[in-house]
Amino acid sequence: MSEMACPKPYDGHTKVAGAREIFSTVDAPAGGRVFFAAAGTSDAGQTRRGHMATIFEKIIAGEIPSTIVHRDERVTAFRDISPQAPVHVLIVPNKPIATVNDITDDDERTLGHMFVVARDIAQKEGIAENGFRLIVNCNKHGGQVVFHLHMHLLGGAPLGPMLAGGKHG
Ligand code: AMP
DSSP, X not given: OHHHHOSSOOOSSOXXXXXXXXXXXXXOOHHXXXXXXXXXXXXXXXXXXSSBOOHHHXXXXXXXXXXXXXXXXXXXXXXXXXXXXXXXXEEEESSOOOSGGGOOXXXXXXXXXXXXXXXXXXXXXXXXXXXEEEEOOXXXXXXXXXXXXXXXXXXXXXXXXXXXXXXXX
């Protein structure tokens, strides 16, 4: 569903021009490594968890190349393939949560950690002081196209008004 809906399917090879690693990719602790293995996909794209893997699950599992800027046992962050600002990083939980609607109380720590990682990446990218924007889209009206929860971190230039379409109503 998510990959079919993505307007720009990733060719699996392209890297964003000028992208660079700002964190070394670290091995997750034992629990994390087990998780990544469990998130792996078969040839049919079916995860061992019994659902179709999104493109982000494949990135987390290392099956599709991406420019990873941070990885730990809870969260992975990588550069958006179609950047909408000089800095555009996606921060995703390693656990495949489809949308904000699918969050459970047990996810609270991971979700909080996503903000901590966003803060650190903004600092490393040199955009913290001038400011940046964090966006989480949900479902059709939110414009979500990849159904693995993710936070957009955008910055590096003035981002303009929050919404392109003007006022509601
Ligand atoms: P959303 O509309 O919030 O679901 O955003 C999905 C984002 O994923 C878009 O900004 C896409 O450019 C980005 N994206 C899709 N495929 C990839 C990929 N393979 N690597 C990095 N970013 C991707």
